Amino acid sequence: xxxxxxxxxxxxxxxxxxxxxxxxxxxxxxxxxxxxxxxxxxxxxxxxxxxxxxxxxxxxxxxxxxxxxxxxxxxxxxxxxxxxxxxxxxxxxxxxxxxxxxxxxxxxxxxxxxxxxxxxxxxxxxxxxxxxxxxxxxxxxxxxxxxxxxxxxxxxxxxxxxxxxxxxxxxxxxxxxxxxxxxxxxxxxxxxxxxxxxxxxxxxxxxxxxxxxxxxxxxxxxxxxxxxxxxxxxxxxxxxxxxxxxxxxxxxxxxxxxxxxxxxxxxxxxxxxxxxxxxxxxxxxxxxxxxxxxxxxxxxxxxxxxxxxxxxxxxxxxxxxxxxxxxxxxxxxxxxxxxxxxxxxxxxxxxxxxxxxxxxxxxxxxxxxxxxxxxxxxxxxxxxxxxxxxxxxxxxxxx
Ligand SMILES: *Cc1c(COP(=O)(O)O)cnc(C)c1O
Numbered sequence: 272x273x274x275x276x277x278x279x280x281x282x283x284x285x286x287x288x289x290x291x292x293x294x295x296x297x298x299x300x301x302x303x304x305x306x307x308x309x310x311x312x313x314x315x316x317x318x319x320x321x322x323x324x325x326x327x328x329x330x331x332x333x334x335x336x337x338x339x340x341x342x343x344x345x346x347x348x349x350x351x352x353x354x355x356x357x358x359x360x361x362x363x364x365x366x367x368x369x370x371x372x373x374x375x376x377x378x379x380x381x382x383x384x385x386x387x388x389x390x391x392x393x394x395x396x397x398x399x400x401x402x403x404x405x406x407x408x409x410x411x412x413x414x415x416x417x418x419x420x421x422x423x424x425x426x427x428x429x430x431x432x433x434x435x436x437x438x439x440x441x442x443x444x445x446x447x448x449x450x451x452x453x454x455x456x457x458x459x460x461x462x463x464x465x466x467x468x469x470x471x472x473x474x475x476x477x478x479x480x481x482x483x484x485x486x487x488x489x490x491x492x493x494x495x496x497x498x499x500x501x502x503x504x505x506x507x508x509x510x511x512x513x514x515x516x517x518x519x520x521x522x523x524x525x526x527x528x529x530x531x532x533x534x535x536x537x538x539x540x541x542x543x544x545x546x547x548x549x550x551x552x553x554x555x556x557x558x559x560x561x562x563x564x565x566x567x568x569x570x571x572x573x574x575x576x577x578x579x580x581x582x583x584x585x586x587x588x589x590x591x592x593x594x595x596x597x598x599x600x601x602x603x604x605x606x607x608x609x610x611x612x613x614x615x616x617x618x619x620x621x622x623x624x625x626x627x628x629x630x631x632x633x634x635x636x637x638x639x640x641x642x643x644x645x646x647x648x649x650x651x652x653x654x655x656x657x658x659x660x661x662x663x664x665x666x667x668x669x670x
Pocket of ligand 1: 356379422475
């Protein structure tokens with residue numbers, strides 16, 4: 272039976288403390304205990320039903336976590352202050368010195384930098400692979416490998432990971448599969464395809480208004496409890512806790528995610544098809560010309576479409592920059608990193624979000640200089656947007 276993530280969110284019923292239609296926001300960093308004994312029990316890890324201190328958990332954060340666990344079909348979830356504040360602690364929780372990771376080479380620049388530059392200091396080594404080459408993935412596994420890490424739809428090249436096949440490989444070698452699903456919330460549900468841990472940067476589509484940061488780790492209750500453990504939990508001890516006010520505002524935005532994703536997907540598909548017809552090099556998983564189109568289709572929750580991200584190649588960095596500046600001037604969007612906003616956002620990944628990746632490696636992975644990554648907004652009249660974008664391209668000789 273098809274997994275229905277939007278229904279799962281809709282079915283959550285939370286009453287506020289005074290009968291409000293939204294759950295009350297916990298405006299406290301610390302919590303009282305009615306007896307000293309229950310405080311001691313809580314420190315020993317028996318935290319069921321008790322709040323201790325907001326770095327550990329708070330009612331607002333638990334509400335948001337529960338909603339995201341429902342959306343991702345996992346037992347539990349832990350929210351954090353940023354996406355990196357979810358990803359980095361989970362990686363550190365799973366690894367000790369001497370361990371090894373197999374990771375996709377086309378991942379978010381921050382995650383790439385963390386695995387390439389930061390974790391080696393603690394003697395945790397990562398082999399970066401072409402995640403679409405399953406043979407290479409399997410051959411990179413060593414006896415020290417702890418997990419396979421990838422993004423369901425990769426940044427910025429929009430390659431699609433075959434999560435079912437990666438799960439098979441992971442299971443065969445007794446590894447976990449960790450998936451960052453930031454680019455494809457609702458469209459893809461990695462846990463239903465076998466992923467063990469699913470991350471999101473809530474900063475992007477899930478919050479959708481580019482006014483706050485947030486992150487989440489969705490996994491088994493056992494793993495989430497480990498992350499929060501007062502004695503050796505990476506989220507508890509590294510401290511990337513989300514503020515309750517923000518957790519509450521993100522939860523409210525999550526309630527409209529399904530409508531937004533459908534509109535992002537509809538707009539992105541429209542533009543991708545038009546620009547491809549015009550002869551531009553467009554990468555969008557919803558296009559039949561995308562090499563992973565069929566794979567995306569086979570993994571998706573169909574009603575949500577192929578997502579709001581596309582890339583197009585302006586030919587050179589100069590043209591890409593000129594086009595982005597002109598599109599911003601004409602109010603078609605903002606020249607800004609990030610994604611999932613109600614207005615269109617564009618950036619040239621080679622010199623921005625993926626600049627951590629050395630130039631020769633960028634070339635090897637097909638990240639060309641003139642590439643523009645576009646997060647398509649919620650434009651009501653996408654045909655009008657297309658005409659205006661086309662005019663910009665014509666004026667600059669991109670088309
Ligand atoms: C933005 C992003 C992150 C990091 O999230 P922050 O909220 O910025 O810390 C991780 N993965 C992907 C795919 C992202 O786009």
